[in-house]
Amino acid sequence: MVIGIIGVGHLAASVLSGLLRAGVDPASILLSPRGQARTLSERWGIPLAADNNDLVSRTDIVLLSVRPVDAPSAIAALPWRTGQTLVSFCAGVAVSRLEAGPADVARAMPLTAAAINASPTACFPASGPAVALLEKLGPIIPLASEEEFEVATVNAAVYGWAQDLIRQSADWATAHGGNAQTMRRLAALTFVAAGRLIAETDRPMGTLIGELVTPGGITELGLDILAKEGQPQAWQAACGAVLTRLSGHATA
Ligand SMILES: NC(=O)c1ccc[n+]([C@@H]2O[C@H](COP(=O)([O-])OP(=O)(O)OC[C@H]3O[C@@H](n4cnc5c(N)ncnc54)[C@H](OP(=O)(O)O)[C@@H]3O)[C@@H](O)[C@H]2O)c1
Structure with a gap:
């Protein structure tokens, strides 16, 4: 199976790295x-197509x-x-x-963690050659409809926000006397641990979090302050704004 990529920018570079790994x-x-096509072609020995027409005529699966x-103009009038x-x-x-x-047309939303084969990749429809290829980049998250896929796409932004929270936590700890590399590693692996524990059990999330919130303890203290400062509302508003933007693209 020959894989073509139209649009060799930031995300494609991560996807390529993951496929080669x-x-x-x-x-x-x-x-x-x-x-970045010429640079990556030289770095990894990947052939270049003459143009998008040539690429579509010589490939079995095309990643856009x-x-x-x-997007619409990049794929128009090609020999599909x-x-x-x-x-x-x-x-x-x-x-x-x-x-x-x-x-056949499918939509997918890999994250840049595809570069290390750790991208949870939302996919609709989740079948056939698309899944066989994308599961090389990490776990496939199948969606039942395009509407559900659109909601799931908000997660691509949440990924960046999570990285920003890791950065904030590490920077705060460093500013308060921690070693920068140690605090970066600790904050990053803490988020990995929090996510893995939820992903790898069916127990309700409310129960898992409830077990952490000792009355009068530090987790409760912080959650109370985050609630008083409006963090939950701000987070929901950010998710809503992204979905509105995505819906705008869908009809633009
Ligand atoms: N970045 C992420 O983490 C992420 C995550 C999930 C989904 N996405 C989606 O992935 C897509 C790409 O994002 P990105 O951040 O990688 O963008 P990007 O870095 O700007 O890359 C887009 C690339 O497309 C090329 N391009 C534009 N029109 C073309 C055409 N007609 N034929 C061939 N190449 C063409 C551009 O080349 P020139 O430089 O020559 O214009 C550029 O290299 C977006 O639609 C985004 O929604 C991104």
């Missing part, structure tokens, strides 16, 4: 010759990783064929706006 043969990949506004799959990573761009003729 997973053992995909560089010779089975073809890059559209823009963005251009900016959302560029039956049996081929287009997988769009473009946030907020509905399948109905991706004209790929007789090719």
Whole structure:
């Protein structure tokens, strides 16, 4: 199976790194010759297509990783064929706006942790060659409808916010006398631990958190302050704003 990538920017570089780490043969990949394509081609020995037309005619599955506004035009009037799959990573761009003729179209939302094969990748529909390829980048999160996929796409922004919380925690601890590298590692692995414990059990999240909140203890103290300062409302508002932006892309 030959894999094509149209839109070789930040996300595609992470995806490429993860595919190579997973053992995909560089010779089975073809890059559209823009963005970071020439640099990555030289670094990893991945062939370049002459243009997007050439790429689509020579590949079985095409990953679309251009900016959302560029998505419809990037794939228009290309030689799509039956049996081929287009997988769009473009946030907020509905399948109905991706004209790929007789090719199957799927949407997916990998995170840059794809580079280390640790991306929980939302996918709709979650079937066929798209899943077989994307599961090399981390666990697949199948969505039941495109509406649900859109809601799940907000998580791509939450990923960045989580990294910012890690940075804030590490910076605070460093400013209060901790070693910068030690505090960075501790904060990052604490978030990994918090996520893994929830992901790897079916116990209700309220129960898991309740077990941490000793009356009069430090977790309760902090949660009370975060609530009084409006953190829950701010978080919900940020999620809502992202979904509104995504819905705007879908119809733009
Ligand atoms: N970054 C993330 O973490 C992330 C996560 C999930 C989803 N996404 C989605 O992934 C997509 C890409 O994001 P990004 O951050 O990687 O963007 P990016 O760094 O700006 O990369 C986009 C690339 O697309 C290229 N491009 C534009 N039009 C093209 C065309 N017609 N043919 C071939 N290449 C074309 C651009 O090349 P030039 O430089 O030559 O213009 C650029 O290199 C977005 O739709 C975003 O919603 C991103």
